[in-house]
Amino acid sequence: MSILFSPIIINKLALKNRIVMAPMCILMSDNQGFVKEFHHIHYGARAIGQVGLIILEATSISPEGRITDADLGIWNDLHLEGLKELCDTIKKHGAKAGIQIAHAGRKSRIPNTAISCSNVVVDDRYSAPREMTLKDIATVQDQFISSVKRAIKAGFDVIELHAAHGYLINQFLSPITNHRKDDYGNSPENRARFLKEILARIREFYTGVLFIRISASDYKKEGLKVADYIKLFKEIDNVDFVDVSSGGIVDGLEIKAKAGYQVPFSKTLKKHLTIPVGAVGKINKAKQAENILQQNKADLIFVGRALNRNPNWAIQAAYDLKEEIDLPKAYKVSF
Ligand SMILES: Cc1cc2nc3c(=O)[nH]c(=O)nc-3n(C[C@H](O)[C@H](O)[C@H](O)COP(=O)(O)O)c2cc1C
Numbered sequence: 252m253s254i255l256f257s258p259i260i261i262n263k264l265a266l267k268n269r270i271v272m273a274p275m276c277i278l279m280s281d282n283q284g285f286v287k288e289f290h291h292i293h294y295g296a297r298a299i300g301q302v303g304l305i306i307l308e309a310t311s312i313s314p315e316g317r318i319t320d321a322d323l324g325i326w327n328d329l330h331l332e333g334l335k336e337l338c339d340t341i342k343k344h345g346a347k348a349g350i351q352i353a354h355a356g357r358k359s360r361i362p363n364t365a366i367s368c369s370n371v372v373v374d375d376r377y378s379a380p381r382e383m384t385l386k387d388i389a390t391v392q393d394q395f396i397s398s399v400k401r402a403i404k405a406g407f408d409v410i411e412l413h414a415a416h417g418y419l420i421n422q423f424l425s426p427i428t429n430h431r432k433d434d435y436g437n438s439p440e441n442r443a444r445f446l447k448e449i450l451a452r453i454r455e456f457y458t459g460v461l462f463i464r465i466s467a468s469d470y471k472k473e474g475l476k477v478a479d480y481i482k483l484f485k486e487i488d489n490v491d492f493v494d495v496s497s498g499g500i501v502d503g504l505e506i507k508a509k510a511g512y513q514v515p516f517s518k519t520l521k522k523h524l525t526i527p528v529g530a531v532g533k534i535n536k537a538k539q540a541e542n543i544l545q546q547n548k549a550d551l552i553f554v555g556r557a558l559n560r561n562p563n564w565a566i567q568a569a570y571d572l573k574e575e576i577d578l579p580k581a582y583k584v585s586f
Pocket residue numbers: 273274275276277308309351413415416464496531532533534553554555556557
């Protein structure tokens with residue numbers, strides 16, 4: 252049997268295979284962050300397509316934390332009903348459901364509301380962010396906590412904190428974007444404080460599955476590198492899984508994104524950490540995914556654009572690997 256189609260348990264959660272739909276904004280909400288029919292069809296199709304775990308797109312903890320005004324939101328109890336129904340749709344069709352909890356910080360495209368740890372603008376496509384006061388920091392941390400509580404109420408099996416791609420938590424972590432001189436900046440320990448306080452507070456009420464997505468490299472000499480994250484995760488013992496991406500702190504870099512380009516990062520983290528890790532980025536073929544797992548470079552394979560192109564990517568992968576999987580009744584005849 253392939254590893255790709257073997258089950259795995261992560262903090263009591265059993266996944267039927269190692270295929271994860273990577274969080275991907277689809278910009279199909281209204282300007283209030285509500286779930287629409289398209290979300291049900293889009294995510295439901297990937298559940299029918301036998302993805303083991305589907306992680307919903309970056310879902311914002313506040314209106315100003317959205318990347319765009321078509322992002323999903325989780326800042327209001329009114330969002331709960333739609334999110335619960337969407338979660339149920341995914342689970343009804345045999346996948347586990349996760350949600351990525353996010354705040355865009357200075358990378359928000361909502362005009363004139365952006366906040367960040369420092370007042371450094373990305374470029375002229377964005378509004379200049381207002382530097383967060385200590386009160387703002389406490390407020391945004393509260394928003395993360397309330398949003399996680401809503402995600403639990405909605406029934407998600409996995410909660411993923413978005414600490415990657417140059418969004419707010421990543422902005423605090425990286426010396427490129429964090430120029431603070433107080434307790435939330437000026438040293439690696441202080442830059443990690445914003446994240447660590449959120450994690451500690453989540454663990455006061457949540458024992459379920461907690462993922463974190465990181466950017467293992469800023470691709471800049473003065474930025475964060477995978478070694479910094481090894482150090483960080485030696486101090487963080489309250490997440491269940493690290494989803495290893497890269498980039499996004501500095502826009503417009505020419506990154507050579509060849510097949511599996513981020514796998515070296517997950518491989519390095521896996522070697523140094525005891526918690527499981529995920530690989531993502533141009534992993535488009537079943538054999539490629541299987542090799543990554545066999546070579547112990549990751550525990551789960553996150554698939555993004557290939558799943559947007561083909562909702563049945565996982566079924567095709569099983570076919571390519573000659574795996575007999577439990578297909579939905581509708582497809583049993585045709586395979
Ligand atoms: C349209 C699109 C939207 C994305 N939205 C998110 C997102 O909401 N959160 C996130 O962490 N990554 C996001 N990503 C990055 C993907 O999760 C993934 O890491 C990236 O596409 C590389 O994987 P792939 O080569 O399999 O597509 C997005 C990527 C695309 C193409």
